[in-house]
Amino acid sequence: MSHSSTTTATAGRTAPGGRRSSAPRAMTRSAALVLVVAIAAVLFVLDQVTKHWAEANLETDSARPLLGELLQLRLLYNSGAAWGMGSGITPVVTILQLAIAAGVVVFAIRAVRSPWYAVTLGLILGGALGNIHDRLLRAPGPFRGWVVDFLVLPHWPVFNVADMGVVSGAILLVLLSILGLPTAPAPDEPARETPAGERR
Template sequence: MGVLLAVVDQLTKNWAVANLPELDPQPFLGEILHLTLLYNSGAAWGMGSEITPVVTGLQIAIVIGVIVFAVRSVRSLWYTLALGLILGGALGNIHDRLLRPPGPFHGAVVDFLELPHWPVFNVADMAVVAGAILVVLLGVIGLPADPAEAEDTTGADDSARADDVARADDVEHPEETR
């Protein structure tokens, strides 16, 4: 999923670079969506453009962390989908930072989708945001990353509660335990 998303992201960015004039908004869906090519050397909203190598290093570290977490802990298809979105988007933007001008760890990310009153973004950005929102929603509804661990925990809680009830019963009725 992640690799496919990174490929789609790169295909759309390559199309934008080949077909859009830089910084000249082109109407796509009326006033709702414009195609505006720009190069972002920073993180979200262009912040950190003076420390592009640090931003790139942090993105790589986050990708490694997500992969380790996914391999060790995730057995839920929903969490797999969410992390696949995050990884695919992150890989698409890391590709730009490593391989686009002006050079490795200094490359600018290609952005080209513009909504009213919102910074210009790309397919990778949409995937990262969608994946993050899905992770939060899964957490809010209480879906575990590994359903098997949730079942083990539930079973352990039930037996612990039964032990607590038995102990409480012994304290309330000590003559019956003799």
């Protein structure tokens, strides 16, 4: 291969002057975990703050318009999962949520080096922890606690900020999989220059 061919082959990976191009690169394990934890923490705090606000300002027997009929506010204590499913097996629902949170953490540690996947897992983890907090620490007791919901959409179960995080993260996860983006992008290879006139 001639020098000109080598230059063409490495174009797009190395910018003029020997600098790397701006193509996405893999994060370090520590950086990916920091991003996951930071997003999860912000979402968890936001979820708990809005739940406390809902309990202090909303009623269970009446809806308050927020965006007209599109989005309303109404306090609801949910002992089950979505659409009220699993209301009689709350401890099982709680254990399932704990298992999901643990699986997210293990997956993040072992496989995720992509910022997109780190954001996705942060949303799922933060949402899961927000509802797990309610299951473990709210009445009527540990593993049987009722989750605070207060956001109402037409023809949709009442939900909260934690649910928004989980659903958004799940949608992003599906999109990333469809687009074929890897959980750990390959690191850029260092540029190798071939002296003029040398063939490879």
